[in-house]
Amino acid sequence: MAKKKFWYEYLWITSLLYLSLGFFNILFAWLGLLCFLIPLIMSFAGGKKGYCNRYCGRGQLFSILGKRLSLNRPIPKWIYSKWFRYGFLTFFMAMFINMLFSTYLVFAGAKDLNEVITVLWSFSLPWNFASSAAPVANWVKQFAFGFYSVMLTSTLLGFVTMILFRPRTWCVYCPMGTMTQLVCKAKYKE
Amino acid sequence: MKKIATLSTKDCVSCGCCEKVCPKKAITVYNGMYAKVDEPLCIGCGICAKACPADIISIKEVDTLG
Ligand code: SF4
Ligand code: SF4
Ligand code: SF4
Numbered sequence: 553m554a555k556k557k558f559w560y561e562y563l564w565i566t567s568l569l570y571l572s573l574g575f576f577n578i579l580f581a582w583l584g585l586l587c588f589l590i591p592l593i594m595s596f597a598g599g600k601k602g603y604c605n606r607y608c609g610r611g612q613l614f615s616i617l618g619k620r621l622s623l624n625r626p627i628p629k630w631i632y633s634k635w636f637r638y639g640f641l642t643f644f645m646a647m648f649i650n651m652l653f654s655t656y657l658v659f660a661g662a663k664d665l666n667e668v669i670t671v672l673w674s675f676s677l678p679w680n681f682a683s684s685a686a687p688v689a690n691w692v693k694q695f696a697f698g699f700y701s702v703m704l705t706s707t708l709l710g711f712v713t714m715i716l717f718r719p720r721t722w723c724v725y726c727p728m729g730t731m732t733q734l735v736c737k738a739k740y741k742e
Numbered sequence: 743m744k745k746i747a748t749l750s751t752k753d754c755v756s757c758g759c760c761e762k763v764c765p766k767k768a769i770t771v772y773n774g775m776y777a778k779v780d781e782p783l784c785i786g787c788g789i790c791a792k793a794c795p796a797d798i799i800s801i802k803e804v805d806t807l808g
Contacts (some may be wrong), residue, residue: 627796
């Protein structure tokens, strides 16, 4: 059955591109904000999870990779339990606020620019090849480093669970997915 | 006897994986909250059940005469 492909079925390329562009210049990390804003706007405005269901490049990337790499095993129940999903969302937001705070400290001049990418919130990458050369203020760079860390960490987590369980296991505890679902639920008062 | 997909609504993460793979467009994410099966359309093929990352879809047999 030859199915017509839509342009949005290629959005997984942007996810790959995003991660690789970060290798060249960390400032590309700012583009990742789109992956935060678009789903939220879509759920607020449309009241649906159109982003997940159609436009999310990361979800597509995992289903494509998962076709070959995933062990395709059922996931343990606790991963889709409410406390884990909401807990992960809370943790994620806390880390996000923490990152915003570092950005603020650099902005306020209380801290020097910390040019490291941290994976899983604790391991620093020896990121010597990422250039941060650009005529922008230090806080702009600080945010980029922080944001790229978040994106890389979540991709790694998603990758590991993609292999261990189903291709799109990440979507079960994806903070954006949980958040947009909450927005929809609030909208329809469930 | 007819087979159809059923799922546990409260566990659904509304990721839309099922919607993407269903050959009959019989399962859709209802208002972004959870997936819903359109029972007359569903042929019980089980493709959605295999794709669901939370593994909450099961195929049950229903009595069509009843
Ligand atoms: S749950 Fe997250 S990764 Fe999955 S499709 Fe939605 S936004 Fe993308
Ligand atoms: S069992 Fe088959 S026809 Fe029914 S909802 Fe799932 S994929 Fe669609
Ligand atoms: S694939 Fe599973 S978790 Fe995702 S929307 Fe369908 S039933 Fe819900």
